[in-house]
Amino acid sequence: MPNMSLKKNEMPSQEPNVRNKNFREVALGYSSEQAIDEAKRCLNCKNRPCVSGCPVNIMIPDFIAKMAEGNFEGAYQVIAKSSALPAVCGRVCPQESQCEKLCVRGKKGEPVGIGRLERFAADWHNEHVKEAPEKPRPNGHKVAVIGSGPSGLTCAGDLARLGYEVTVFEALHTAGGVLVYGIPEFRLPKAIVQKEIDGLKEMGVKIETNMVIGRALSIDELLEDGFEAVFIGSGAGLPRFMNIPGENLKGVYSANEFLTRVNLMKAYLPGSDTPIQHAKRVAVVGGGNVAMDAARCAKRLGAEEVYIVYRRSEKELPARAEEVEHAKEEGIIFKLLNNPAKILGDETGSVKGMECLEMELGEPDASGRRRPVEKQGSEFVLDVDCVIMAIGTSPNPLIKSTTQGLETQKWGGIIVEEETGLTSRPNVYAGGDAVTGAATVILAMGAGKTAAKAIHKKLCGKES
Numbered sequence: 001m002p003n004m005s006l007k008k009n010e011m012p013s014q015e016p017n018v019r020n021k022n023f024r025e026v027a028l029g030y031s032s033e034q035a036i037d038e039a040k041r042c043l044n045c046k047n048r049p050c051v052s053g054c055p056v057n058i059m060i061p062d063f064i065a066k067m068a069e070g071n072f073e074g075a076y077q078v079i080a081k082s083s084a085l086p087a088v089c090g091r092v093c094p095q096e097s098q099c100e101k102l103c104v105r106g107k108k109g110e111p112v113g114i115g116r117l118e119r120f121a122a123d124w125h126n127e128h129v130k131e132a133p134e135k136p137r138p139n140g141h142k143v144a145v146i147g148s149g150p151s152g153l154t155c156a157g158d159l160a161r162l163g164y165e166v167t168v169f170e171a172l173h174t175a176g177g178v179l180v181y182g183i184p185e186f187r188l189p190k191a192i193v194q195k196e197i198d199g200l201k202e203m204g205v206k207i208e209t210n211m212v213i214g215r216a217l218s219i220d221e222l223l224e225d226g227f228e229a230v231f232i233g234s235g236a237g238l239p240r241f242m243n244i245p246g247e248n249l250k251g252v253y254s255a256n257e258f259l260t261r262v263n264l265m266k267a268y269l270p271g272s273d274t275p276i277q278h279a280k281r282v283a284v285v286g287g288g289n290v291a292m293d294a295a296r297c298a299k300r301l302g303a304e305e306v307y308i309v310y311r312r313s314e315k316e317l318p319a320r321a322e323e324v325e326h327a328k329e330e331g332i333i334f335k336l337l338n339n340p341a342k343i344l345g346d347e348t349g350s351v352k353g354m355e356c357l358e359m360e361l362g363e364p365d366a367s368g369r370r371r372p373v374e375k376q377g378s379e380f381v382l383d384v385d386c387v388i389m390a391i392g393t394s395p396n397p398l399i400k401s402t403t404q405g406l407e408t409q410k411w412g413g414i415i416v417e418e419e420t421g422l423t424s425r426p427n428v429y430a431g432g433d434a435v436t437g438a439a440t441v442i443l444a445m446g447a448g449k450t451a452a453k454a455i456h457k458k459l460c461g462k463e464s
């Protein structure tokens with residue numbers, strides 16, 4: 001008998017007023033009983049609408065059916081056929097706009113908590129199954145992967161499983177891409193990402209950190225060194241600024257720098273070698289997931305007041321609804337329909353405030369969202385000592401500028417053939433944020449998979 005409750009089993013979480021002072025994970029995960037109860041809400045629909053909402057086509061009703069029987073390892077095995085990073089995706093995927101959006105239970109009530117169930121199955125596996133993955137037989141082919149974010153790790157994992165000798169070249173000193181330097185510990189514990197990376201290493205994937213491709217070695221040199229194909233998964237880590245007066249003042253960060261200091265360099269730990277400003281009043285400019293993460297980190301670092309300054313209204317906030325809700329619960333103040341005009345400094349060159357203008361929404365623009373228009377004479381000063389710019393990122397131009405014949409869009413995204421990820425250079429593939437601009441973990445993983453498949457077909461003439 002299915003469980004016909006209209007509501008999902010609630011996710012046990014740390015209390016807002018406790019969690020906004022620590023960096024431990026906010027969501028605590030279902031118990032076995034809650035997982036089984038939630039799994040029983042699935043109707044095992046014949047036409048499986050949820051599957052078509054998943055960019056990597058996880059066989060959702062199949063894994064949920066195993067969960068409902070209490071066969072958690074069986075559930076994990078179903079997910080693992082399609083997703084290389086289920087413990088990550090179960091935590092950070094925007095399920096509400098993907099699989100759960102199409103779930104029939106969502107028509108009358110809340111959809112099945114697919115993401116929460118995925119997380120449970122992956123955590124259960126990681127806790128209970130200790131066998132090392134089988135090392136595949138080498139097939140004699142060598143592939144280089146640039147970048148160790150979700151696109152690079154997925155491409156590397158899929159190829160390693162097929163017997164390729166894969167080397168991942170990562171610019172930073174730690175592998176994981178945005179999963180380690182961007183998304184904070186309280187949303188995605190770094191031990192989980194490390195476990196996934198350790199699994200790839202056990203399968204034979206080599207990871208060379210501190211290797212900036214385009215500086216230490218070029219793509220042409222990799223191809224000359226015997227790598228038969230290269231996958232570029234270098235992300236979109238170049239921060240944008242607003243080009244308003246005062247952006248050079250002390251106390252202005254890009255969200256990338258701020259989050260890297262906090263997450264990768266663990267600046268929040270007492271005794272950390274990485275300095276970070278423990279500001280009292282912080283303005284975070286932007287309304288996406290990155291802005292929410294930066295604001296919630298600033299709060300945890302001890303700021304008394306943290307503002308999200310966003311030029312449109314709540315309806316247009318690009319961040320996941322759950323992240324916005326969590327931020328509000330933790331005391332983040334939303335200054336919506338406001339836009340910064342300049343950042344004000346004191347005599348020491350440090351931030352002492354931010355002049356903003358009120359906005360109203362006009363006609364829709366090219367993005368389909370209503371264009372924000374300044375209200376004349378509405379200037380006011382927000383009293384802050386730190387400003388974090390979270391208004392977007394684009395791909396770093398280094399690889400483009402050091403790889404002859406690699407075609408890119410005007411804004412820097414690498415141009416690829418959609419079905420294969422092949423770039424304008426033979427045997428050079430690309431995917432993830434380096435191609436699309438800032439997007440999502442699951443789309444980056446999907447692109448890594450597509451390229452791995454195409455590389456296998458090219459080098460071995462086989463379908464994977």
Ligand SMILES: Cc1cc2nc3c(=O)[nH]c(=O)nc-3n(C[C@H](O)[C@H](O)[C@H](O)COP(=O)(O)OP(=O)(O)OC[C@H]3O[C@@H](n4cnc5c(N)ncnc54)[C@H](O)[C@@H]3O)c2cc1C
Nearest residue numbers: 147149150151171177178182213235432433439440441444
């Ligand atoms: C703060 C933040 C929060 C986010 N939250 C979410 C979320 O909740 N859910 C979600 O789905 N998505 C989220 N995203 C987006 C998601 O993380 C990205 O879309 C995804 O990580 C892109 O994966 P990728 O593999 O293309 O690139 P990345 O994860 O950016 O990895 C690229 C890697 O390549 C390395 N690299 C770059 N240039 C070179 C070079 N020249 N040589 C060698 N290595 C290089 C970089 O150091 C990096 O490690 C978030 C992003 C940020 C910044």
Ligand code: SF4
Nearest residue numbers: 042043045050103104
């Ligand atoms: S749409 Fe919802 S109820 Fe139907 S199979 Fe998928 S998860 Fe289950």
